[in-house]
Amino acid sequence: xxxxxxxxxxxxxxxxxxxxxxxxxxxxxxxxxxxxxxxxxxxxxxxxxxxxxxxxxxxxxxxxxxxxxxxxxxxxxxxxxxxxxxxxxxxxxxxxxxxxxxxxxxxxxxxxxxxxxxxxxxxxxxxxxxxxxxxxxxxxxxxxxxxxxxxxxxxxxxxxxxxxxxxxxxxxxxxxxxxxxxxxxxxxxxxxxxxxxxxxxxxxxxxxxxxxxxxxxxxxxxxxxxxxxxxxxxxxxxxxxxxxxxxxxxxxxxxxxxxxxxxxxxxxxxxxxxxxxxxxxxxxxxxxxxxxxxxxxxxxxxxxxxxxxxxxxxxxxxxxxxxxxxxxxxxxxxxxxxxxxxxxxxxxxxxxxxxxxxxxxxxxxxxxxxxxxxxxxxxxxxxxxxxxxxxxxxxxxxxxxxxxxxxxxxxxxxxxxxxxxxxxxxxxxxxxxxxxxxxxxxxxxxxxxxxxxxxxxxxxxxxxxxxxxxxxxxxxxxxxxxxxxxxxxxxxxxxxxxxxxxxxxxxxxxxxxxxxxxxxx
Amino acid sequence: xxxxxxxxxxxxxxxxxxxxxxxxxxxxxxxxxxxxxxxxxxxxxxxxxxxxxxxxxxxxxxxxxxxxxxxxxxxxxxxxxxxxxxxxxxxxxxxxxxxxxxxxxxxxxxxxxxxxxxxxxxxxxxxxxxxxxxxxxxxxxxxxxxxxxxxxxxxxxxxxxxxxxxxxxxxxxxxxxxxxxxxxxxxxxxxxxxxxxxxxxxxxxxxxxxxxxxxxxxxxxxxxxxxxxxxxxxxxxxxxxxxxxxxxxxxxxxxxxxxxxxxxxxxxxxxxxxxxxxxxxxxxxxxxxxxxxxxxxxxxxxxxxx
Numbered sequence: 112x113x114x115x116x117x118x119x120x121x122x123x124x125x126x127x128x129x130x131x132x133x134x135x136x137x138x139x140x141x142x143x144x145x146x147x148x149x150x151x152x153x154x155x156x157x158x159x160x161x162x163x164x165x166x167x168x169x170x171x172x173x174x175x176x177x178x179x180x181x182x183x184x185x186x187x188x189x190x191x192x193x194x195x196x197x198x199x200x201x202x203x204x205x206x207x208x209x210x211x212x213x214x215x216x217x218x219x220x221x222x223x224x225x226x227x228x229x230x231x232x233x234x235x236x237x238x239x240x241x242x243x244x245x246x247x248x249x250x251x252x253x254x255x256x257x258x259x260x261x262x263x264x265x266x267x268x269x270x271x272x273x274x275x276x277x278x279x280x281x282x283x284x285x286x287x288x289x290x291x292x293x294x295x296x297x298x299x300x301x302x303x304x305x306x307x308x309x310x311x312x313x314x315x316x317x318x319x320x321x322x323x324x325x326x327x328x329x330x331x332x333x334x335x336x337x338x339x340x341x342x343x344x345x346x347x348x349x350x351x352x353x354x355x356x357x358x359x360x361x362x363x364x365x366x367x368x369x370x371x372x373x374x375x376x377x378x379x380x381x382x383x384x385x386x387x388x389x390x391x392x393x394x395x396x397x398x399x400x401x402x403x404x405x406x407x408x409x410x411x412x413x414x415x416x417x418x419x420x421x422x423x424x425x426x427x428x429x430x431x432x433x434x435x436x437x438x439x440x441x442x443x444x445x446x447x448x449x450x451x452x453x454x455x456x457x458x459x460x461x462x463x464x465x466x467x468x469x470x471x472x473x474x475x476x477x478x479x480x481x482x483x484x485x486x487x488x489x490x491x492x493x494x495x496x497x498x499x500x501x502x503x504x505x506x507x508x509x510x511x512x513x514x515x516x517x518x519x520x521x522x523x524x525x526x527x528x529x530x531x532x533x534x535x536x537x538x539x540x541x542x543x544x545x546x547x548x549x550x551x552x553x554x555x556x557x558x559x560x561x562x563x564x565x566x567x568x569x570x571x572x573x574x575x576x577x578x579x580x581x582x583x584x585x586x587x588x589x590x591x592x593x594x595x596x597x598x599x600x601x602x603x604x605x606x607x608x609x610x611x612x613x614x615x616x617x618x619x620x621x622x623x624x625x626x627x628x629x630x631x632x
Numbered sequence: 633x634x635x636x637x638x639x640x641x642x643x644x645x646x647x648x649x650x651x652x653x654x655x656x657x658x659x660x661x662x663x664x665x666x667x668x669x670x671x672x673x674x675x676x677x678x679x680x681x682x683x684x685x686x687x688x689x690x691x692x693x694x695x696x697x698x699x700x701x702x703x704x705x706x707x708x709x710x711x712x713x714x715x716x717x718x719x720x721x722x723x724x725x726x727x728x729x730x731x732x733x734x735x736x737x738x739x740x741x742x743x744x745x746x747x748x749x750x751x752x753x754x755x756x757x758x759x760x761x762x763x764x765x766x767x768x769x770x771x772x773x774x775x776x777x778x779x780x781x782x783x784x785x786x787x788x789x790x791x792x793x794x795x796x797x798x799x800x801x802x803x804x805x806x807x808x809x810x811x812x813x814x815x816x817x818x819x820x821x822x823x824x825x826x827x828x829x830x831x832x833x834x835x836x837x838x839x840x841x842x843x844x845x846x847x848x849x850x851x852x853x854x855x856x857x858x859x860x861x862x863x864x865x866x867x868x869x870x871x872x873x874x875x876x877x878x879x880x881x882x883x884x885x886x887x888x889x890x891x892x893x894x895x896x897x898x899x900x901x902x903x904x905x906x907x908x909x910x911x912x913x914x915x916x917x918x919x920x921x922x923x924x925x926x927x928x929x930x931x932x933x934x935x936x937x938x
Contacts, residue, residue, distance in 0.1 A: 149896060152715045160672030232682065240676060253682070302716060318725060319888035319896075320799050345797055345886045353784045353796045509664030509901050516668060530674065540674050549668060549675045 140338040141323075142627055145351045145360040146604065150319050150344050153302030157229045159288035160238055162528075162619045163342075169620035170324055170340065172291035172307035175203055175222065175270075176282045182389065182440065182532035182617040184283050188217065188292055188308065189270075198277030198572050205268045209331050211294045212312045219264045225292045227251065227259060241284040241530070246273045277570035279577060283531040288620055310335050310625045319344055336612070336628035355605060361629070362613065363605040367482050370427030370603060381608070386615035387431065388602040389438055389529035391537060394475070394490065394522050394595035395515060395553040402471045403521060409592035411461035412522075413451035415497035420453075421489050422598045425482070430598035435585040436527075436537040438599045440617060442574060443534035443581025448589065450596060458497035470498025476515065477524040478508040487524050490595070515553040523553060526600065532618050534581040538565050542588045556593035560584075640925070644918045651914040652704065655907050656697055666901040670713050687713065700907065709908035714900050719908035722893060727912070729799060730889035733881070734874035736809035741816035742867060748817070749824020749863075750856060756829060764821050771818025780811040780884035797886035808885040812878050816870045823866050827859035834858075860931045868924030875920060876913040 151164040159168050169177075175189040189203040209217040230239040230252040242248050247260030261273040274281060284290065294306055305313055310332065311324035322342045326335040345351040348366050355363040365373055365383070373379045394412075402408045422430050434450040437443045462470060475494075477487040487503055494501045501522065506514070515523040529536040540551025543562050547555055564584035571577040589596070602615045609630050616622035667683045668675075684690045688699055703710055709719035752761040787807060788796035794803050831837060832855050840854050841847075879891035890909065897905035 153717075155716070158716060160670075232686070238672060238675075238679075240674060240679070243676075249678075253678070299716070317799070317888065318722070319892055320886070343798070343886070344888075346883045346892065347797075347886070349781055350784060350797045350884055350886060353789050356789045357792060357796060359796070507664065507899060509669055509899065510662075513663055513665045513668055528673070546674075549671070549677060549680055551674045 138631075140629065141341050142337045142339070142362075142610070142624060142629060143341045143343055143360045144362045144624075145343045145345050145354060146362055146364040147342055147344055148346050148348075151322065154305040154313065154316065154322075155297075155302035156225075156288050156291035156293060157234055157238065158302060163344075165288045165620045166622075167322060167342065168288035168291055169309070169623050170311040171305050171309045171313060172288075172293065173209075173309050174286050174288075174290045174292065175205075176286040177623075178286050178532060178616075178618050178621040180386075180614040180616040180621045182621055184286055184532075187286065188222075192282065194279075194572065198279060198570055199274045201272045201274070201281060202265070203270045203272065205270065206331060207268055209308050210329060211308050212306045212327060213294070215294050217292065217294075217308055218267050219270050221292055221294060222270045223259070223262050223264060224295055226262060226290070228293065228297060229289055230259065238289055241287045241289055244274045244276070244278045244281060244284070246275050277572075279569065279572050280531070280533050280535050283533050286620075287530055310623055311340055314339065330625070332625065335625040337624075340624055355607070358607065361607045361610045365603045365605055367426050367429060370429060373603075373605065374427075379605070382605045383603060384606050384613065384615045385429075385601050385603045386617055387438065387440055388600050389441070389532055389536070389618055390600040390602075391433060391436055391438065391527045391541075392426075392430070392486075392525075392597040392600060393433070393436075393527070394524050394597065395520075396592070396594055397515075397518055397521055397523075397553070397555055398557075398591075398593050399518060399555045400521050401473070402465070402467055403473070405465045406591050407461045407465040408467065408471065409595075410451065411458040411465070411497065412494065412499060412595050413592050414454045414461065415458035415499060416490050416493040416595060417453040418450065418595075418597050421486055425485050425489060426598070426600070429601040429603055431601075432598050433596040435589045435596070436541050436594075437534040437581060437585050438529075438537075441532065441534045442578040443538075443585065445582045445586065448586060451592075455493075455497045458499075462498060467498075470500060472500045472502070473521040474504050475501040475522040475524070476504045476506065476511050476520040478511045479505055480508070483524055486597075490524070516548045518548065518553075518555055520553075522595070525553070527551070529618060532621075534578075534585070535565070535568065538568075538581060538584050538588075542584070542593065554593035556588065556591065558587060558591060561587050637922075640922050644915075644922075647918060648911065648914055652701060652907075652911060653697075655910050656700065659903055659906060660693060660696075664901045666713050666903050669901045700904075704911065709911075710904035712897075712902050712905045714897075714902045714905070719905050722905065723890065723909060723912050726888060726890045726893050729887065730875060730878075730882075730891065732805065733808055733812060733878065733887060733889060734871060736805050737813035737816065737874055737878075738867065738871050740809055741813035741820055741870070744813075745817040745820025746824050746856075746863065748821040750828060750851060752821065752825045753828035753832060753855075754851065756825075761825070764825070768818035768822050771814045774814070775880075776811055776815065776878070777880045777884055779814050780807070780881060783807045783811055784884070797884075799886075799888050808881050808887050811884070812874060812881040816866075819866055819870070820863060823863050824856075824859060827862050828855055831855045831859045857931060861928060864924060864927050864931060868920060868927070872917045872920040875916050 147163040149163060151167045152158055152161060153164060154167050154171060156168045156172055159165050173187045175187055176184050177187040179185055188206050190206050192201055192203045194201055205219055211217060226242055228234055230242055230248055232254045239252055245259060245261040247256060250256045251259045263271045265271050310327050310330045312327050314323040314325050316322045321344060324340040326338060328334050343360060351363055354360045373383060396403050396409050398404060418432055422428060431439055432450045434448040475487060475491055477483045491501045491503055514520045527541060540546045542556055543565050544557040546552040561584045564580050568577050568580040571580060604615050606613050611628045611630055612626045667680050670683060671679060688696055711718050748764040752764040755761060784796045787794045794807055798804055837850060837854055840850050879895055882889045882891045894909045
């Protein structure tokens with residue numbers, strides 16, 4: 112309620128103030144980012160599961176590989192790597208002469224130690240999934256072995272990693288925050304006092320207030336352009352806007368509800384930077400519950416909802432309609448597949464065919480997030496027009512998530528962020544049998560053919576063939592409609608005119624601020 | 633006085649024990665699984681089962697409670713499920729900031745509110761009275777949240793006199809203190825006014841005036857001191873609430889206090905953080921109430937505690 116009216120009010124007032132004229136460059140040499148709404152949970156890569164933490168870890172640490180702002184994989188602490196013919200053995204050549212922030216040299220043993228630490232049951236990490244493909248990783252995580260069988264130090268600058276089974280996306284998994292390389296002797300308080308090899312060193316972390324970094328002068332990729340970087344934690348979007356207007360912060364995330372206000376004047380529009388994010392909005396349809404077991408009913412739901420209007424009116428047009436789970440920027444996207452057409456008559460016809468001439472009654476769950484609430488209400492009214500009577504169940508995010516994972520929600524409005532830029536990061540968690548519930552498949556959709564296509568893609572080294580497999584899997588699932596496909600989201604940030612070189616990343620840890628500068632007039 | 637103090641402190645023990653039990657049970661029955669919040673969006677059931685075991689969440693309720701209460705009795709509030717930091721340290725970091733904000737808001741509110749109330753009571757129906765009434769209506773009707781946003785807009789964006797958000801030098805304190813205190817100012821002004829009017833009509837005030845005591849002395853020594861008891865009650869209650877973290881004010885102004893800490897902990901189902909913070913807040917609340925009672929005695933000699 113409050114979030115809906117107040118930002119609008121503030122924006123109106125801010126527009127009134129906009130005639131104050133342009134601002135000159137700031138006196139400071141610190142780049143100030145206000146995009147995070149809450150504190151990182153830790154600066155320890157082993158605890159990284161959310162966006163603020165993932166960003167912070169990307170500033171402080173390097174992995175063997177890393178993502179660029181446009182979501183490509185490039186060498187990090189490994190200069191290059193070879194794959195064996197069977198796709199199971201990766202040999203990484205490590206960068207020479209790299210030092211941690213405290214001066215200790217980086218060497219092969221730390222790769223092993225870092226991976227062991229993430230998987231070590233005693234570290235209470237428990238977020239080691241990206242490393243599970245390594246042979247022996249699961250046994251180690253369960254406390255059954257003292258070492259991870261699949262990692263060998265060949266020499267000081269070479270590490271060989273053997274996987275349980277071929278996995279062509281493995282280098283992408285290694286660019287995730289949790290696979291960052293930490294020095295030996297990282298203790299329990301490492302999250303407070305992190306030491307990495309990354310472009311930024313930690314200066315101080317004031318919880319719920321800011322994280323301050325200084326540039327690493329001896330960063331192997333060359334030191335960042337600005338002296339320091341500050342991540343301000345501003346929980347209230349309207350306050351972040353005020354700080355941006357006052358020139359105190361350089362980067363601002365624009366909420367959906369404020370987009371149109373920012374696009375209204377040329378001065379403000381000129382500050383906007385946008386990029387398609389690897390993020391899907393959808394409604395999970397629990398394929399194991401009542402009428403939703405019938406694919407015709409699920410297709411009816413897709414026809415009943417005008418996703419295009421929802422995208423235009425409620426998300427300010429920030430996105431592309433989804434006709435599958437693979438976003439347009441990734442290999443495997445099929446530009447020829449059309450989204451389900453908005454057609455209430457077709458929806459009612461499908462329901463009748465499925466044996467529900469009088470329509471159905473279901474529950475539509477969503478979290479208390481104001482944008483989700485608005486989208487949820489719109490979906491409810493579209494469904495009603497097609498004789499699908501949806502009762503809205505609104506819960507806080509944790510409760511809604513739990514219900515969906517336990518299969519207690521008929522429909523749940525959700526979004527899904529890719530962990531790494533690959534179609535696999537959508538297909539496998541959202542649509543395969545092994546990902547039921549907490550793994551991400553809250554539709555409990557199970558299709559042996561989709562499962563086998565995704566499994567085959569894992570072993571496929573040829574990018575073209577892999578894309579074909581992805582496309583087939585996505586297409587099969589699309590016909591079964593295990594979800595109401597909504598749209599792929601566009602990230603939108605405002606950037607102060609004096610900031611140069613900032614590009615909105617497609618993946619959350621793809622912008623490490625090394626090439627961003629402040630030009631002073 | 634001492635037996636009274638001892639009795640009150642003893643009585644606080646069952647209160648706090650009750651808080652401990654009720655919080656624990658409420659969190660136990662509340663939906664939302666702490667382990668699910670720990671592992672993030674893509675997790676496997678083996679990890680979830682392992683974490684549940686490590687955190688003793690798979691054990692019977694009684695044993696879980698014994699485990700937690702045992703820690704609390706030893707002075708150990710445990711570590712956060714989410715951040716892995718010690719809860720006690722988190723509270724130690726945030727409480728001084730909440731205290732600072734609460735004290736500033738309270739100081740502002742009591743000075744302004746009581747002054748307005750006294751001035752208003754001096755000439756009921758006069759312009760000061762009507763002005764303070766209008767002010768009180770505004771203060772009570774505007775939500776803190778809205779006041780905060782307006783203050784930010786005027787003083788940070790347009791005038792650029794004060795920072796919009798954050799924590800640091802004293803100027804960071806001004807806007808949040810005004811926003812938080814505005815409601816109390818209004819309440820206190822009305823409360824002081826009516827208490828003063830009642831007292832000003834009393835016989836002893838007439839006597840004081842009759843024997844030629846100056847108006848200023850009548851107002852401040854004879855009337856205000858006697859009128860203060862209900863005002864202290866309001867002050868004490870408000871202060872207690874402020875000290876337990878003013879969630880909205882802290883959110884609007886990005887103030888890194890206890891209120892935001894608890895809200896974040898609740899939204900992530902960080903059980904030890906929620907329990908520790910609530911227990912701590914209860915102790916604070918009990919203490920503030922005790923101090924309020926003591927302040928009655930200081931203000932009014934008729935109040936005796938034996």
